[in-house]
Amino acid sequence: MKISIFGLGYVGAVSLACLARDGHHVIGVDIDPTKLRLISEGKTPVVEDGMVDLMQQVAASGRVSVTTDAEEAVLGSEISLVCVGTPSAANGSQDQGAILRLAEQMGRALRRKDSGHVVVFRSTLVPGTVEDVLRPIVERESGKQDGQDFHLCFQPEFLREGSSIRDYDKPPFTVVGANGEAAFEKLQALFGHLPCKFLRTSVRSAEMMKYCCNNFHALKITFANETARLCAALGVDPFEVMDLVCQDTQLNISRAYLRPGFAFGGSCLPKDLRATTYLAKTRDVEIPMLASILPSNTSHLDLAFDKVVALGRRKVGFVGLSFKTGTDDLRESPLVALAERLIGKGYELRIYDPEVHLARLLGANKSFIERHLPHIGQMLMPELADVVAASDVLVLGSSSPAVLQALERDVRPEQALVDLVSLPAASPLRERALGLCW
Numbered sequence: 001m002k003i004s005i006f007g008l009g010y011v012g013a014v015s016l017a018c019l020a021r022d023g024h025h026v027i028g029v030d031i032d033p034t035k036l037r038l039i040s041e042g043k044t045p046v047v048e049d050g051m052v053d054l055m056q057q058v059a060a061s062g063r064v065s066v067t068t069d070a071e072e073a074v075l076g077s078e079i080s081l082v083c084v085g086t087p088s089a090a091n092g093s094q095d096q097g098a099i100l101r102l103a104e105q106m107g108r109a110l111r112r113k114d115s116g117h118v119v120v121f122r123s124t125l126v127p128g129t130v131e132d133v134l135r136p137i138v139e140r141e142s143g144k145q146d147g148q149d150f151h152l153c154f155q156p157e158f159l160r161e162g163s164s165i166r167d168y169d170k171p172p173f174t175v176v177g178a179n180g181e182a183a184f185e186k187l188q189a190l191f192g193h194l195p196c197k198f199l200r201t202s203v204r205s206a207e208m209m210k211y212c213c214n215n216f217h218a219l220k221i222t223f224a225n226e227t228a229r230l231c232a233a234l235g236v237d238p239f240e241v242m243d244l245v246c247q248d249t250q251l252n253i254s255r256a257y258l259r260p261g262f263a264f265g266g267s268c269l270p271k272d273l274r275a276t277t278y279l280a281k282t283r284d285v286e287i288p289m290l291a292s293i294l295p296s297n298t299s300h301l302d303l304a305f306d307k308v309v310a311l312g313r314r315k316v317g318f319v320g321l322s323f324k325t326g327t328d329d330l331r332e333s334p335l336v337a338l339a340e341r342l343i344g345k346g347y348e349l350r351i352y353d354p355e356v357h358l359a360r361l362l363g364a365n366k367s368f369i370e371r372h373l374p375h376i377g378q379m380l381m382p383e384l385a386d387v388v389a390a391s392d393v394l395v396l397g398s399s400s401p402a403v404l405q406a407l408e409r410d411v412r413p414e415q416a417l418v419d420l421v422s423l424p425a426a427s428p429l430r431e432r433a434l435g436l437c438w
């Protein structure tokens with residue numbers, strides 16, 4: 001392919017070298033003449049393992065050229081990869097100065113181009129940038145339309161400095177966010193051979209997932225470091241501990257606990273986080289991230305409370321009360337906390353939970369509910385249909401298939417549903433329910 005690459009920093013220079021190595025003709029574009037000179041001399045503009053040899057090799061192949069002229073680059077290629085920097089502004093926002101200027105240049109170049117050009121944004125961009133900010137600029141400057149005359153898309157870059165050539169050749173996956181076939185097909189042809197999944201998605205999801213990946217990496221590092229600080233204070237070997245933690249690929253290093261839903265609760269997570277935070281305090285160890293988890297969980301509960309209140313109806317039916325579907329454990333259930341707050345505000349509550357039978361509750365579970373919902377006996381109903389019949393709002397806190405099936409049958413059109421469990425996509429209730437944050 002004939003490819004133009006805009007921005008020859010770490011991402012752009014490594015992409016240029018690898019694409020040229022793989023036989024493509026690449027035009028490198030940058031505003032920095034020093035970088036262009038280095039590349040044209042077969043030298044690397046970035047310090048990266050393997051780049052010295054690779055740049056020499058690709059410069060000798062004759063498949064690499066450089067220019068400061070964006071228009072020449074667009075006219076001379078069928079696809080453009082945009083890799084300009086998007087650093088932090090002083091207030092923490094993303095400084096989009098370079099990408100905005102580039103969108104204008106790109107638009108002006110496309111005005112003169114007839115064949116459908118594909119523009120792939122590879123810079124990390126805050127969600128909505130491509131569709132809401134860059135597309136209008138390119139359309140205005142070109143006088144043409146995205147999806148018809150040219151195709152904008154977003155493909156997040158996952159390479160790490162220090163191992164970027166290896167990461168280019170073996171990324172965790174290829175993710176392409178686009179609105180039309182043309183862009184997917186072009187990128188499939190360019191990157192489909194890589195030994196990883198090729199995932200198609202929306203432009204916004206692709207933009208957002210890049211932030212999620214980096215945030216998740218930062219979270220993991222901080223988790224290990226906070227754990228290590230606490231371990232050091234307790235005389236425990238942090239490497240041994242983290243090695244053991246990582247060996248659980250069922251619950252720890254896995255998809256478990258990574259699906260959006262309601263606040264967590266139960267008899268273990270809140271109490272153990274509280275004990276960890278207290279322990280750190282007694283040893284003068286700062287663990288701000290771990291200490292923020294319970295407050296963040298409370299924010300999630302606040303959101304559910306606000307959603308119910310915003311509906312402006314007073315008769316609320318809870319479907320599910322225990323901390324997790326399939327158990328009768330009410331200890332620290334976020335649904336109990338939500339019920340408690342609604343009752344405190346004078347809401348009329350009815351509750352159905354197929355697992356919770358007051359007469360069978362024992363020990364700590366019994367004393368917890370007696371303390372938090374002393375009048376639960378008057379609210380708990382043995383039949384779901386009775387709760388549905390008497391409520392204006394239904395709060396879905398159970399994902400039991402039998403419960404969902406019964407609801408599909410009994411729910412009335414005028415009833416409001418608040419979905420706290422993230423109903424399965426196949427459930428007809430999902431469409432009409434108000435999701436917590438989905």
Ligand SMILES: NC(=O)c1ccc[n+]([C@@H]2O[C@H](COP(=O)([O-])OP(=O)(O)OC[C@H]3O[C@@H](n4cnc5c(N)ncnc54)[C@H](O)[C@@H]3O)[C@@H](O)[C@H]2O)c1
Pocket residue numbers: 006007008009010011012029030031032035083084085086098099101102122123124125157158159160161
């Ligand atoms: N560095 C990484 O490891 C990495 C990994 C994944 C994603 N990213 C993202 O990729 C993007 C690029 O990162 P980087 O580290 O390569 O940036 P960088 O700062 O090293 O390079 C950016 C280049 O863009 C050039 N530039 C600026 N305006 C231009 C214009 N109008 N036309 C042409 N060139 C222009 C600059 O001169 C510079 O050479 C960023 O959004 C970054 O967040 C970086």
